[in-house]
Amino acid sequence: MDRHCLMIPGPTPVPVRAALAGAAPMINHRGPEFGALLREVTEGLQRILMTRNTVLLFPAAGTGGMEAVAANLVAPGERVLVAVAGEFGARFAEIMRVAGADVRTLDFEWGTAVEPAAVARALEEDPSIGMVVVTHNETSTGVTMDLAGIRRAIPRDDVLLVADAISSVGAIELRPDEWGVDVVVGASQKGLMTPPGLALVALSPRAWEKAGRTRCRSVYWDFAAARRFLEQPTPQTPYTPAVSLLYALRESLRMLQAEGLENVFRRHAVLARAVRAGVRALGLGTLAGEDCASSTVTAVVLPDGLEGKKLLGLLRQKYGVVLAGGQGRLAGRIFRVGHVGRVNWQDVVVTLAALEMACRDLGLEVEHGRAVAAAEEVLGAEG
Ligand SMILES: Cc1ncc(COP(=O)(O)O)c(C=O)c1O
Known part of the structure; x- marks a missing residue:
């Protein structure tokens, strides 16, 4: 790729x-x-x-x-x-x-x-x-x-x-x-x-x-x-x-x-919300609660039966999307999506679509388009 x-x-x-x-x-x-x-x-x-x-x-x-x-x-x-x-x-x-x-x-x-x-x-x-x-x-x-x-x-x-x-x-x-x-x-x-x-x-x-x-x-x-x-x-x-x-x-x-600092902060916050909405629409949980969730990185809890290394490998090789694994005591328990720096809605939509397809490939029951639809709702509401 x-x-x-x-x-x-x-x-x-x-x-x-x-x-x-x-x-x-x-x-x-x-x-x-x-x-x-x-x-x-x-x-x-x-x-x-x-x-x-x-x-x-x-x-x-x-x-x-x-x-x-x-x-x-x-x-x-x-x-x-x-x-x-x-x-x-x-x-x-x-x-x-x-x-x-x-x-x-x-x-x-x-x-x-x-x-x-x-x-x-x-x-x-x-x-x-x-x-x-x-x-x-x-x-x-x-x-x-x-x-x-x-x-x-x-x-x-x-x-x-x-x-x-x-x-x-x-x-x-x-x-x-x-x-x-x-x-x-x-x-x-x-x-x-x-x-x-x-x-x-x-x-x-x-x-x-x-x-x-x-x-x-x-x-x-x-x-x-x-x-x-x-x-x-x-x-x-x-x-x-x-x-x-x-x-x-x-x-x-x-x-x-x-771009303007306030716009930069807002862009990160909105994209992060879209990522969290997309992830949850797949039936996955985020590690952080909504009250303290980061605008730059989302940690996603791996459900039983979904192996992090396999998922990230598939995402990278088949879909060209590179995500990060867990660190320290969270290794093997979470994976992380970074949405920081030069990111926009296109990156988020592509990432969620790829995540959805990779999860399906690995046997998770996920309806086509759920994650992207949830992200679109957040992005659309923000104008
Ligand atoms: C919060 C935080 N502190 C420290 C570091 C370490 O930075 P570096 O890898 O550049 O030494 C990182 C890197 O990811 C970080 O995210």
Whole structure:
């Protein structure tokens, strides 16, 4: 099959405009042209993130951005509360542990949201906690957390709120300044419609203050150095930047800006609702409840007798639709549909039609056209 429909929660399809921009000739990363590129990209990211906070960029996977937070903001032995409601929350807890933090995890059933009241209780029980880490959009379960509610539940202003927003940046509303989120970690390969390879970190004044009081245990990830270079008259990065990815990201940011942020968020929300309606019309269940279901990824529970690997293999080989499996303890129990980045209704309709046919191939009793019809109802109602 020469074409496929990539519907995983990242990396996501890169718009042709962005891919071509990434092929531009190399430039001097210490020259004025690069300075203008870096300035436009960081200012564009500030707009997408609705923040005045400095946004730092590193050549890395998103996990690198998470490690950078640990290296700059946590001293060995410091008490950190990590809310774990899926694989990526568990990863952040592990990163904090490896960095020497005294980690307390607050565990929630996978497929449910972090409860602000539970965060409040944990902080009341333990006044030594100075940082709360939350996965804004838990990609392994398809759940979006109420970051604003979590901040409101935190009883002390000096507690830093850190959000892994890797699968929400550029797709789901996130207002760090308004909501009081001190640290946002993102990555290029999902909502930002850019190839993998860029991690971003946005830090509030409160987070910078903490960084100033903490000895950074990394040369590469040093936030203060990155900010110093960024704030030079000709913006730069301390080490060689991923120039081609920045070209691509600049183009994708221009596209998001032209569409309008509210429209981008709405598009994701509507497509997600259409996916959920389609999936349910097939008689399948979603892992997340409607109140916390993610706009960028839907986790679908595999019914008895339907083997995930078989289903995804058939979808890929026969129908050219690529979906993702479950992770960690959800492996073999769910599959995931990504609807993030450069997605539109066509992708959703094709995905649901293919899913329906593959389910029939595997013996599920499904009426032709049910899933697409249910999705059409959602899409039609939204105009
Ligand atoms: C919520 C979340 N956090 C962290 C990561 C890790 O990102 P990366 O694979 O770029 O390191 C991902 C990737 O899917 C994610 O969705």
